[in-house]
Amino acid sequence: MEIASIIDQELAPPHGNRKGLSYGQLAVLFLTYVVSQSDHRLCAVEPWVEKHRQTLEIATGWNIGAKDATDDRLADLLSIIGASEEERRDRIALSLTFKRRKQQQTKNWSKRYSRRAGVEGTISQGVRALGLRNSRYVGLDKVH
Numbered sequence: 001m002e003i004a005s006i007i008d009q010e011l012a013p014p015h016g017n018r019k020g021l022s023y024g025q026l027a028v029l030f031l032t033y034v035v036s037q038s039d040h041r042l043c044a045v046e047p048w049v050e051k052h053r054q055t056l057e058i059a060t061g062w063n064i065g066a067k068d069a070t071d072d073r074l075a076d077l078l079s080i081i082g083a084s085e086e087e088r089r090d091r092i093a094l095s096l097t098f099k100r101r102k103q104q105q106t107k108n109w110s111k112r113y114s115r116r117a118g119v120e121g122t123i124s125q126g127v128r129a130l131g132l133r134n135s136r137y138v139g140l141d142k143v144h
Helices: 003-010 023-037 042-051 053-060 071-081 085-103 107-130
Strands: none
Touching: 003 023, 023 042, 023 053, 023 071, 042 053, 042 071
16 A cells, blocks of 8 residues: 555655654554554554564565664654644754754865865955955946
């Protein structure tokens, strides 16, 4: 039925620090647990998944890690599913910010940024020291 992929299309991917199952896959595991055990407690899912890991991996084709079904991951999933559209956008923005900050720690990004910082520094000196902001092409009005 591809329930996992449908859920994944609707929800943003998990936070960058979260490795393993997607939210859709985690939702399928949780629903499987609830239906088979008639229990909706989050804290009981992790030991159940650990006990049935081999069967679940064969049935789904997923590689299920030891910490993929922890109660905090399930709580994140349920809070996102129950969140408003605005709250979901905020989570996506936070996730993108995290990814950008991680990129900023690479040598390639530092090398590219140093070039940009040099250009911005030169422009800034021209504006402050030489008054370039007030210069304009002959015949054109000032833009700001």
